[in-house]
Amino acid sequence: MKQIIRADLQNAIHQQGLIACLDAYARDPMGGGEPLAEDAKLRLINGLLRQPANVNFLAQHGTDIVGAAVCFMGYSTFRARPRLNIHDLCVLPTHRGQGLGRLLLQSVADYAREQDCCAVSLEVRTDNRTAQTLYRSQGFGHLDSPMEFWVKPLC
Template identity: 55%
Template sequence: MQKLTIVEADLDDPKHQDAVLAMVNAYARDPMGNGQDLSESVRQALIPGLRRHPTSLIFLAFDGQEPVGIAVCFLGFSTFAARPLLNIHDLAVIPAYRGRGVGRRLLERVEAKGRELGCCKLTLEVREDNHTAQQLYWRVGFKHAASEAGTRTWFLERRLEL
């Protein structure tokens, strides 16, 4: 690895646009993603959609000029804490760079941004079978979300078709 740098993406910068598309597509191709490339329609809509979303925060990891990782985050709000929260929607590192500290560095940058913004917590979802990612999250201090009664929180979805 040359020199790993983590930057907040500027979606008006064509280099950052290309890096975001490349990293999200690499994640989509991965078995922990969808196992297939993004469709052309999603590729065309991704950058404009992220630009329109007012709470998007994206961090890119570069080894020299090569993008090697990404954290796509969105600001939310905790009604129980009356403060913002930062959700890590996607965290991905290309296979050749896994186990080399890239994911940890991305998470550190996300945490620093969350603190800067006064966030009360970071949140994320992880697949039950993604043990490698889970180990990273445990090491940097994430834990299962639980209520005051100690019960786990579930993450559910209902897809909406256009």
């Protein structure tokens, strides 16, 4: 049975499942092709717990955690309403193609509606056609905006 649940970051099983999913994502070519650093694995849960705006979802197949969505609540000043960003969305390679990514996206959108969010946002690699197809099927798309996403690395 497939289901999506809200992650409880105090639950050791949820912690381990989230870290395993994010590590698998990092190892994938679309995630950079390298495993999560051991120190990142050790800091991840406590770091998320210190972020009050984090909202996490887990995909389960039976009792196994096989996917995750790590989200952060933000705020749209122009719309004067909350906005939910999907920071990471991943499904273990062994469970892809079974609709779990779609279920995760639907659960995130349902939560965002409950929180009166004006939008759900995410980033996608320009070469990740599979993810783009999934996201488009769920109503995501380019904004007609001159804005670009820029980053200043600090570490």
